[in-house]
Amino acid sequence: MIEREVKVLLDANAVKQxxxxxxxxxxxxxxVINGQPLETTKRETKEFKTLDAAAKQLFxxxxxxxxxxxxx
Numbered sequence: 629m630i631e632r633e634v635k636v637l638l639d640a641n642a643v644k645q646x647x648x649x650x651x652x653x654x655x656x657x658x659x660v661i662n663g664q665p666l667e668t669t670k671r672e673t674k675e676f677k678t679l680d681a682a683a684k685q686l687f688x689x690x691x692x693x694x695x696x697x698x699x700x
Contacts, residue, residue, distance in 0.1 A: 629664040630671075634689055637662070646694035648682045651675060657682045659694075 637643050647660045657676045659666040665673045666685075676682040679696065686694055 629661060630667050630669055631689060634661055634666065638690055643691070646686065646691050648676075648679060648686075648694060648696045650698045659686060 634643070642662075644662055645660075648657050649660055650656075651658045651673075654673075654675045657679055658673055659676070659682055668674050674685075676685065683694075686692070
């Protein structure tokens, strides 16, 4: 799911769950919205080096309420 799709869901009040997961393979974090990872425009999973960076991206999208999952 790319940012443009997230904004459409937010406008429609269709975002049910937002989580930031620790991605062991990437040694960083990824954002999961309604069960789908946030992606780049090339449809690759967007990775964040820090939890703060992931939170900053969510705030930029207009999302202030999310959970953090450190273990799978």
